[in-house]
Amino acid sequence: MTDPRTWLTTALRLVAGIAIAVPAALLLGASPAAAHPMPHSVVQLDVYKDSVTARLALPVGDFTTASGIDLNTVKSSALATKSQAIRTYLAAHIHPTTLKGEAWQVAIGALSLSRTEQTSTGPYRELVARAVLTPPAGADVRHFTLDYDVIVHQVVTHITLVSVRQDWAAGRVTGDGATQVGTIRLDVRHMKVPPLTVDLGKGSAWRGFVAMLQLGANHILTGTDHLLFLLILLLPAPLLAAGGRWNGGLAGPRAALTRIGRITLAFTVGHSVALAATALTRFEIPGRPVEAFIAASILVGAVHAIRPLFPGKEAIVAGVFGLGHGMAFSFILAEMHLSTGQLATSLLAFNLGIELVQLLLVCLALPSLLVLARLRVQPVLRVTGALITATAALGWLADRLGLPNPVARAADSAGSHTTGMLTVLALAAVAAVGWTLVVRQRGRGLPELGTAT
Amino acid sequence: MSKERTRLVRTRRTWRGIAGAVTAIVLVGGGFAVANASTDTQTGKSAAGVKRPVDKKATGVGAVVSAANEFLNTLDADQQAEVLLDFSQANATAWSNLPCGSTCRPGIQLGSLTDTQLAAAMKVVKLATGTGKGTGYDQITQILKADDVLNAAQATSSAGPAPSDTASSTASADPSATADPSASSTATDTPTDVPTGTPPSGGTGGGGMGGYGSGVYFLAFLGTPSVTGTWQLHFGGHHLAVNQTYKKGKVAGASPFFVGVEPSSWTDDDGTTYSPLEAQRNGMLALTGSLSTEQLATAKLSESFSDVLLGPGEDGQFPATKEGIKVSSLSPKQQQLVLKAIHPWIANVDDATAKQLMKTYAHELNQTYVAYSGTTALDTQGDYVRIDGPGVWIEFVCQNGLVFQGKVHYHTVYRDHTRDYGSEFTFS
Known part of the structure; x- marks a missing residue:
């Protein structure tokens, strides 16, 4: 009697907890910004093996006051005329040193102007600058002193928030959100800006490895397109083709399993090879054609599920199209600008993450695939699934060829419901296994029907 | 006989099960109803507060x-x-x-x-x-x-x-x-996000x-x-x-x-014009307006300000060195203008206390400094005046409007080096 009640309260509590925790997290995240009504600077660090890249977001108003370089009326297109002066100014106010005081090198990179808004500030323009900070050879990139007084040397009420966006060796690889390192502001009592001591803690290849493993697992789980391609190829795997149709009856469990195994393996080999090749050679491939190629691969898979296009050669097709999927995986690694050693480790971990999840999903889908093939409604289910997949593929294809559309958006958003997707797959698997057991039981009870199964 | 009994027991069990389920439903439903009811009436039925003595004749x-x-x-x-x-x-x-x-x-x-x-x-x-x-x-x-x-x-x-x-x-x-x-923008405006190119929403x-x-x-x-x-x-x-x-x-x-x-001034529906910080601003304008070119040069700060220095959270952080022009170097007339400029802030407290405090600040006037940054017109972003004495600390700054963009709005703060929060706390 108490059971349903406790169960219900727990569920309600969970829902209430989420309802409270999510906005609270958002508000907490916002609180550092709320400490100041005027827009502040934001410095985000990407920590690499031998250098640190800083992304500086500087409010144009205070920047103009402090630097004397008037950007208030400068348009983005005219920024180049000021870039020399801006670089000189920034370089004069960014001085990282080792903890012993040896100077790092500072190179100011790309500059751009954009519009943004912080809590209670209203919209304003900001200057975004990239700076590469390089310690002396052999010095520690994870512990240093950041003597930084951009803007605040003059506009003494200006505040700079420093955070880490990417730090491979600390397991921070996604670039979503950032951990705060510290605040650079005036010490009002002494009217001086104390340098910020940056302590990024101990980094290790292991933490990078684990983070990349998770990233890989997450990537395949949320990247609906990769998964859909594999599943649609597997859909007709237990069937035999005859006369240009899937009319040849069942392949038999062992043959079906072998086929599923071969297709999965071929896809794995294909994308692993392409991922390793493109990542390690740092080969730059344009994203759009690759993404379009992936969409096309799904379309081909969907058509094949309706009418056999290449019966018996699914593994080869999976391998070839797998190459395209592998290239898409490599974009993520390329964005991270890792050193070769970190890249090799990342490659291994990222791919391992992909394979583990892929294996899990194929195992979950396996019983359903085998059982579906035996049902009388099989052709209807197969064709419906293939048509839905084809629609999604067409949507993606159009989107990636430059025509954004609701179909692509809906298909992409399916990737964010991973729990639901996994639950459905798992339930289907359980149902399929259950169905098989029931059929077997009946088969035993009524031996005359046994031959039918 | 035994079969009959089993059947009876079974029926009983079934009935018990049904009864249990019904009770559970009633309990859960009742729980819901009570929970809802209690939140509805929460404000109405709270316990009466403690009554405290009121003395209408007190001063x-x-x-x-x-x-x-x-x-x-x-x-x-x-x-x-x-x-x-x-x-x-x-x-x-x-x-x-x-x-x-x-x-x-x-x-x-x-x-x-x-x-x-x-x-x-x-x-x-x-x-x-x-x-x-x-x-x-x-x-x-x-x-x-x-x-x-x-x-x-x-x-x-x-x-x-x-x-x-x-x-x-x-x-x-x-x-x-x-x-x-703009709740959504608040949520995404954490310093942790990457705001590149996202236009402000809403x-x-x-x-x-x-x-x-x-x-x-x-x-x-x-x-x-x-x-x-x-x-x-x-x-x-x-x-x-x-x-x-x-x-x-x-x-x-x-x-x-x-x-x-913000806004620094507006006109009401009935035609009344409000400019709530006029007293403060006028006092400061009269003071800085009285300074000669030379005095202004001494009073000018090299730093720029986009807000007050000693806003919230900056308790006890008074600069160790006072900056600007020393009030003792000013003419008696100008010194009176300093006191007049201070007064509108002190006047936030009851009149008797304000009088006492003004006496103290008048007494400390010789060790008091006046400083400014930007222009003395107090009408442009970054225009800033400060009065810093042994006790008194006043800042007035002009900021660009947030809601009414393109107009300035004012931030000011009055602190006391020793009397903030009645000297109850020490700040490191």
Whole structure:
């Protein structure tokens, strides 16, 4: 009697907890910004093996006051005329040193102007600058002193928030959100800006490895397109083709399993090879054609599920199209600008993450695939699934060829419901296994029907 | 026989099962109903609050204490608990100029009070503050009005055109309704995100986490109001922080006092023009306007300011070295202008205390400094004046408008090097 009640309260509590925790997290995240009504600077660090890249977001108003370089009326297109002066100014106010005081090198990179808004500030323009900070050879990139007084040397009420966006060796690889390192502001009592001591803690290849493993697992789980391609190829795997149709009856469990195994393996080999090749050679491939190629691969898979296009050669097709999927995986690694050693480790971990999840999903889908093939409604289910997949593929294809559309958006958003997707797959698997057991039981009870199964 | 019994037992079991299920449903449903009912009636049925002594004939701090008790007597126990808080450093320093509602300040929200309760609350504030026109209580009520103007402007998303005070009473009636049409932008505006190229969503700048409006101001008593003990009156909201500390029936500190305003001036529906910080601004203009070119050169600071230095959270952080021109080097007439410039801030406290404090600051005038940055016109972003003495610390700064972009708005703060929070706390 108490059971349903406790169960219900727990569920309600969970829902209430989420309802409270999510906005609270958002508000907490916002609180550092709320400490100041005027827009502040934001410095985000990407920590690499031998250098640190800083992304500086500087409010144009205070920047103009402090630097004397008037950007208030400068348009983005005219920024180049000021870039020399801006670089000189920034370089004069960014001085990282080792903890012993040896100077790092500072190179100011790309500059751009954009519009943004912080809590209670209203919209304003900001200057975004990239700076590469390089310690002396052999010095520690994870512990240093950041003597930084951009803007605040003059506009003494200006505040700079420093955070880490990417730090491979600390397991921070996604670039979503950032951990705060510290605040650079005036010490009002002494009217001086104390340098910020940056302590990024101990980094290790292991933490990078684990983070990349998770990233890989997450990537395949949320990247609906990769998964859909594999599943649609597997859909007709237990069937035999005859006369240009899937009319040849069942392949038999062992043959079906072998086929599923071969297709999965071929896809794995294909994308692993392409991922390793493109990542390690740092080969730059344009994203759009690759993404379009992936969409096309799904379309081909969907058509094949309706009418056999290449019966018996699914593994080869999976391998070839797998190459395209592998290239898409490599974009993520390329964005991270890792050193070769970190890249090799990342490659291994990222791919391992992909394979583990892929294996899990194929195992979950396996019983359903085998059982579906035996049902009388099989052709209807197969064709419906293939048509839905084809629609999604067409949507993606159009989107990636430059025509954004609701179909692509809906298909992409399916990737964010991973729990639901996994639950459905798992339930289907359980149902399929259950169905098989029931059929077997009946088969035993009524031996005359046994031959039918 | 035994079969019959089994059947009976089975039937009984079935019935028991059904009964159990029904009970469970009733219990769960009942639980829901009770839970819903209890939240519905929560505000109505709270225990009555403790009644406190009221002395209508009391004067000075006694009158403030009596009014405070009178206000408390209008509240139920839960509301009293919201108002009566510990006089801790954490509570005392929890004030802000930001529209951050209850996230950054303690106390009971004015918008949650009935008319009677609200009148009693404002009576306390009135008795504790000065009676001057354009200063003290009069100024405080204008700051609250200005926030209604902001709220109306924010609601119609009309950032820019001259504001008019249209929705002052309706907008303040339900402070929760003001809660931030730009909530989404607030959430994504954490310094942790990557704001590149994302245009601000939803019209004008956000009202932060609390929203604008005269209903989003908060009153708290830190410590128990009395004419013998130590306690603090803590009142504020967006652009306002009033902190009066009482010790043994006397005011031990009338600071920190933050007062700012946006829009800097507006005309009401009935034609009344408001410019709540006119007294402060005029005093400063008269002072800096009296300085010669040479004196101005000495008074000029090399730094630039986009806000006050000693805003919320900057307790005790007075610069070790005073900057600007020393008041002792000024003519007697100019020295009087310094005192006049100081007065509108000090006038936030009751008149008698203000007089006492002005005497002290007059006495310390020779060690007091005047400094400015930007221009002395106080009409452009970055225009800044400061008066820094052994006791007094005043800053006035012009900032670009947030809701009314393209117009400046004012932030000012009055602190005292030794008397902030009645000298109750030390700051490292």
